[in-house]
Amino acid sequence: MTFQFNFTIEDGLENELTPLGGGVLTLNSSKESSVSEHQKGKHGDKNCTPEHSDLPQDPLWEHKSAGNAAPSQHTDNSLDTANSSSNSEPHEKQPCLRVAKEHAMPKDLKKVLENKVIETLPGLQHNISVVKTILLKENFPGENIVARSFSSHSDLIPGVYEGGLKIWECTFDLLAYFTKAKLKFAGKKVLDLGCGSGLLGILALKGGAKEIHFQDYNSMVIDEVTLPNVVANSTLEDEENDGSEPDVKRYRRSKVAQEIYKCRFFSGEWSEFCKVILSNEKRFEKYDLILTSETIYNTDYYGTLHQTFLRLLDKNGRVLLASKAHYFGVGGGIHLFQKFIEEKNVFETRTIEIIDEGLKRFLIELTFKCPG
Template identity: 60%
Template structure:
């Protein structure tokens, strides 16, 4: 039986850690795989993949570096929804409860993204995560998740780090599906749950979602990866949309800020995040769409995950979830999660797509059961 291991590290990152120079770094065999190396392989001969090559017109999910542009500083404002929800019910015991908090969007956009190296994929840009990791090693910040990840030989450290500094393979599967099926986000309230780089939420934002919220376990990921990615893509979106007749209007308002006013950013464990938004003084309305990728790898988290969906999804809302069939080492996977869903008898699931390349990957849709 072949096992696929989840930990990858760039050569220049290895050089930053003398203690690890003489040994290979191995990980828990979770089955999570980083997408960037595989996508770069596809770029070597300039060819597109078959199915993925149909989304976003030319969705060759490859990468190239580019210089980041300077953005004008703006005032910060966060959108409020117009509905109030009920408090969470009793919580089930969870393995770890990292306190949730909301992250402010900085007023100085330029400072937030300066010196960032970008990767470019169709219709999206994101900060180069290898460069981000290397900067963390040189200047330890906050949670110190990079050095802890390296010292433990794993991208998944329960209660400390949950893999947010990588873009996992299933994220690109879900991006392609959303484009192929022309999923509509206009006027919707959307949550990118376990967002990491935030690419799924950014697609919703570009699709004119009424609100787009981003949540990740680690505050470092939100501050150093998610928010910069949203700023970069919001700015490029505004530049594309502004036409000559709009120049005068643009002088009086900042379109980047208008887009960002639709966003909110949160970190923390799922139950704590749910409790935070439902009990916040800021107005909150439940989500019409929740997007989530590679978040069900650990069965220990299923109760918190299920409770979050049940608490935050609108009665007529839908969840789009991408996952591997099985995650070696941690034991989770789509079939085990679907069995968990059936036993809870709150939601129903429908398989949307099965990808058999490499480790089997599956996309499902989750909606509330409605009894008549």
């Protein structure tokens, strides 16, 4: 039996996880409220919160065990999830923060596309290519998490695999919005957060962004999907060059090849990603734009996501976020997220567009309430 997917299988993904103690992981925060506190409505202060002043500190974020997703409702719009610890007794659960790292740009970019089938996405205003890889079911190692994701028919396994191997619907909503709104990327520093296929960042690259960072939870997604997609959308320097090409054309082509070096790639959990990016650079220049699609399905991650925006977004920057109204399999959704953001009282949210087809989808914008 043959599966067709836009990735290859990585062995030993579980080995990248750092166990951080047993049971539910709570990093002792009095500053960062948990979602359950939020749902109980404990945050009433409507002034600019003191969270801005917490910025330089290492936040003590709450990060709950990944294994607490509600079972899938199996509706058309449900997010099918598998419990990462489904084979363990509750006391044996090992909640994990996936350590973050930067992925070096391969020296030979052409090698990235070896054994990859490239296709152009239909129905888009911009020409965007994506890689596809044909996999044989027999090649799946028994314990491999991707194989588990297949066999459990799940779109993601919270805390283990967060869904970056497929292109999610809201990505296309944001792409369409970029075109419609004639969004200007030129000169901007952009983060494609929870990038998966990386199409949002790729469009920013095509639009002349100054620098584009791609982050995904899973390193395999970066290596096998995001990076190949970025390469597939950049014309490589000596591609099709038989020596007869005019100088001007060759110069233009080499300029395009250089564009790819504006991109950097990171994998790991959001709080870990923040640590890596903030500690690796002497003076971290914050992002003008954070683009993120279908990343608010799990309420357990809202605290870390909020902190990520807080720490990495420029004071005059904005987050463009796309989400479904509700994710039945996991319980998150746009309204819960907006409520969370409102109660934190750091960001202003504005609904940009509502796509009312089946289960509603939303595009929202977040900006700092007090940019100063």
